[in-house]
Every structure is written in structure tokens, then in C-alpha cells.
Amino acid sequence: MGNRPGSRTYLYVLAELSCLLLVAGLVLLYVHHRGGSAGRNATTAVVKGSGLPVPAEDAARLTVLLEEVPLQKVDESVRYSFLGGYSASTDSGSYSDVNYPVFRSAAPRYGQAQFDDGDGPPRRLHFALDHSEGAPGAYNLLHLDEEGDCDLRNNAPRHLLQDPNGLPQAYADIDTIWFEPVRVSFPFALGDRHPIELLPRLWLYQDRSPRLGFVAAKVRRGEFAIDGKTYKAFLGYGYAVTGRLDSAFSTLCLRREDGEYAGLLGTAMDRLGGRRSLGGQWCQFSCSPTGDQLFVYPYQGPLGVLQLGADGRHVKRLEMFGELSTAQGRLTLGHTLENGLLQGADRYEIPVGDYSSAFLVVRLGDTMFSLSPDSYDQEGRRIERERGARKIRIREKKPFVLDFSDKLRVVFVGPSKGSRLALGAQVRVEAVLVDRSLDVALAGVSDMTQSEIKTVTMADGRKRMMESGPPLQPKVIVKRANGQIVAEGVMPFG
DSSP, X not given: OOSSTTOOEEEEEEOXXXXXOEEEEEOOOOOOOOOOOOOOOOOEEEETTTTEEEEOTTSOOEEEEOEEEEGGGSOHHHHGGGOOOOEXXXXXXXXXXXXXXXXXXXXXXXXXXXEOOTTSOOEEEEEEEEOTTOOTTOOOEEEEOTTSSSBGGGSOOEEBOSOOTXXXXXXXXXXXXXXXXXXXXXXXXXXXXXXXXXXXEEEEOXXXXXXXXXXXXXXXXXXXXXXXEEEEEEEEESSOOOSSSOSTTEEEEEEETTSOXXXXXXXXXXXXXXXXXXXXXXXXXXXXXXXXXXXXEEOOSOEEEEEEOOTTOOOSOEEEEEEEEETTEEEEEOEEOTTSOEEOBSEEEEESEEEEEEEEEEEETTEEEEEOSOEEOTTSOEEOGGGOOOOEEEBTTBOEEEOOXXXXXXXXXXXXXXXXXXXXXXXXXXXXXXXXXTTEEEEEEEXXXXXXXEEEEOTTSOEEEEEEOOBOOOEEEEEOTTSXXXXXXXXXXX
């Protein structure tokens, strides 16, 4: 099972037509659970068209004024949170319905950039890459159809960005070229569009065609204080530029004055809509469509306890961090240290409600694993996360203990029931572990007795401190019905 929700383990064996393959032995890591009870949830609403859950309009809130600053001026530790985004492939062939300028290079590259256009289908804008002196395989000019009229001749070409300092230049065998900003209009309200300044980024690969992406050139920044602590807030577009910023996909980074971060920085969990703990005070967030105002909603309802336990086992370390999902949005457990390490705890006081795991990482003694949002029925069919039960039930004065004391369910998801196997064919045997009480799959089971803390360079070029251990690899034996061993080996958990 890879280190992502819903991943599976794989084993490859050769099948014979006359054989009924039976899995005779599978050494599993057993982890267990114990349950909770029922209660009430806070009232929330959803900002129309944004997917962003926020408290009701009459809820108490703090309004924070945000200024717009260049991406390169944003604190380096959070800058990479705003450098994701969609990228488009390039091709040597042009589009017949597009008017292009006269190129100087004999081998320009062509493509279509895709932009979110509200509730309608994505908008595609054509572009072309050229070189001012006709150098083959090199590009220093970008033509983009900013108006979307399929005519690149009426848009001035963008040259290389003169000062790309602060923006990643290379990673491994990938070189990065930054161009001068372009302006593309996005919907902010019905019939109301505003231009957003975007920085085009070209990835040059050694073994495949270049790709062109875009990131917003500006980020919103401001400060606020809560419970005597001052926080810097950074708001902008994360993995997609969507126009209005009051969206569930916008990125919000919060850095405390002592250097720690509220939330899990640099992950998909630093989105705008989720609840985070600010010095023990749970808060939810939204903003104005243009992002000039950030709204902070302190939670004022009852709290309950989520406790990680060992069920009598002697363990030296208990820790969990990640995200829980509820009808009111997502809730982040844990925070980021100044060196980039993610840190959790064994006990949290959180708002009462019914939760499921959006993606929760658990450190249970010498073992680390994650609870994914996915589950599987007895036939091995994946249960959609929207249909999954919220079985982490937090109530006042009744702690909910995760101690993993129930036996796991092993579900074989491949080959599917009724599959016919051809002589000599390669068969992929897939299995997942499902926690019976929580009804979620486990992934990324690691042996932390051999863990290391090291600096890792991410795909976007940023460096992070991470602790990891080697995966646990149970031995698997596949036998025929008569007991003859067909294959044996290890099946890693991921």
C-alpha cells in the first residue's frame, strides 16, 4: 500500500489454467481500535459556488486586512506552498484554428493552457514558445492568447524574467525557466471578471517534452493576534488558480511569531477552509472573494477528547497528526516546527462531532502507519469516501480512544471475484488492511526502530526535514489447493 490514501499492495505470480490459487499464509501487522458514542454538530453554511464551509453569518469573527505582495517577497519558508499548479504539455504541431505570429525558431512548441472558469468547463488558452535568435531547443519567448480569441498576434511576447531570484531554478534533471508575467481574467462574481497576474514557468526535461505552468505572481499577507499570540497570514492560490479566493482550494499559511506554524505546512492540509488550533483556540477561516480580507471564526462550542492509546501495550511513543473530516469541513491535527518537521500529540481537545479520517498518520510505539479515507467491502469493492461512515465520535466528558485493539480485516481486491486466469498469464494479487471499527484502510506501515531524520528535496525544489522508517514487509505464501507452494515472497505495506 503506497503512502497515499487508498493505495494497495501488489504481488505478481504466474497462474496455471488448472490451478485454483489460494493464499495460504500472510503475515500481517495487527493494529486495533475501540469505539465511541453520539452527539451534536455546529451549524455551518457553504459559500455559494466555492465549496467553502463557514459558520453562519451571525457567528463571531475577526476581520484581518490583507495586502498584496509579490510572490518573491513572501517568507521563503512558506513561498513553496504557492508554487504548485496545473501545467500543460507542449507539442511540435500547431493548431489549425489559431493565428500565430511569425516565429524565428525552426522548431517552436505549441500547447493549450487550461484555466478554471467558475462553474463552466475549463477555459483553454493557446500558447507558443519561440527563441528570439532562432536557437533550436532553446526558448526565451512566450506567446499567450490572453484574450482567448485564438489570435496570438495581438499579444506582446513575454521574455525571460529578469530577476527570478526566490523562485526555484532547477531540481534534479529538470531546469526551470520563468517568463515575464501575463494577465488572465477570471470570474469573481456573476458577469464580473478580474485580471490576475500570472508567472509562466517552463519545465525542461532531459527525456520528455517541456511543460508550461502558471503560478499567481502575488500573495495576500497580513497579521492578527489571538489569545495573546501574533500570527502572520499568507493567502493565495495553491494547486489551481481559480479566480475568487474564497474557495476550499485556496491556500492559507499561518506562522506564529516564534516560528512555528499552525497546521501542516507544505501539505495539502494548509487549505483555507479547515479548522486549526491557534494556541489552544480552534478557528475556522474564510475570506472575501478578492482576498483583501481574511475572516477568523473562533469556535465557541463544546469540546471533547480524542486520545491515542496503547491498550495495555508498553510503548514509548504515541503520536498522531493529519486531518479529520466532518460535515463542517476538515480539522487539522498537529503543527509544523520551524525546521519543517511535522509534529503531533497523543491527545487533542477538539470540537464535538462525528469525524472520519481524511488522512491521519499514527505513530504507535515502533510502528507508523496512516489511516486513509478509503474503505472496501467484503467483495473487495472500494467504498467512495463520501459514503464512508464517520465513526470517530467526539462527545463532551467522554473521551474517544483510538487504541487499535480489534483485529484487522484483510480484503483481497484483486483478482476480482469470477476472474478467469489464462495459462502463463501474470496475475496481480492486491490486498488491503481495513480497520473494522473505523471502517478505513491502512497504508504506509513502517518500522520506526530504524527511522532516520533527514533533509529531503521535494519535487518542487524545496527542502524539508522528514522522519521515516523502512516499510514492513510480511512474508506471503501462495499455494495450490493440494498444498504445493506456487510462489512466495514479501508484500510490503508501502
